[in-house]
Amino acid sequence: MIKIGITGGIGSGKTTVCEIFKLFKIPVFHADIEAKYLQDNDLIVKNKIIERFGVEVYSSEGNLDRKKIAALIFNDKNALTAMNEIIHPAVRNRFLQWIEDYLTVPYILYEAAILFESGYSSDFNLNILVLADEKLRIERVIKRDNLTEDIIMLRINNQMADSDKIKKANFIIENNADSLLIPQILKIDQLIRENGKTW
Secondary structure: OEEEEEEEOOOOOHHHHHHHHHHOOOOEEEHHHHHHHHHHHOHHHHHHHHHHHOHHHEOOOOOEOHHHHHHHHOOOHHHHHHHHHHHHHHHHHHHHHHHHHHOOOOEEEEEOOOHHHHOHHHHOOEEEEEEOOHHHHHHHHHHHHOOOHHHHHHHHHOOOOHHHHHHHOOEEEEOOOOOOHHHHHHHHHHHHHHOHHHO
16 A cells, blocks of 8 residues: 655645545555644643643633634744644644554545654655745635735745745646646556556
C-alpha cells in the first residue's frame, strides 16, 4: 500500500480534490480535522495547550476557541511552532492507528495544510500539491470562512510559498476557475496504480 501526502495552501481546494479521490474508493485521512478533534477531546493535548497558551483559549464547554488561538499563533512564529509541536505528534499517532484498517488498498491519502512545513512529507511515498491563483484562494476563503483579506494573507504568509512546494511535489493539480479536476485526478490515479510497486 502506497502512502501519499496531499497538500495545498489555504483556499486551494485540496479538500474538494480529496472528495473526488474518495469517489474512486481511496481512503483519506484528514489531518486538520483530526487535529481539531484532538484539541477538543484529547486530555493530554488539551492540557499541553492550556499550559502553553492559558486556560482562556478554551470555552466553558471545553472546546478550543479557534479565533482566539489563531490570533495568537498567526502573529507569533514561536507560538505557531509551539502549537505545531503539540499537535503534530498526536495527529501522527492517530494516523498510524487509522492506517491499520487500510493495509490492502492500493494507496491512501494524508491531507494536511502544512505537509511540507511540518517535515512529514518525507514519510510518504509520493506527495500531491493542489494549486490555485492567490486571488481566487482569497475569494474562496472569504466566502467560506467570512474572514478579512488581511487575516487570510497573514495565514498565507505563514505557509511555505507555492514555488517552494512545487519543488517537493511529485504531482500537481491545478484548481483554478477554468481547471477540470477529474481528468487530472484520473491521470494521477492511473499512474499510481500502474506504477505502485516502483514508487
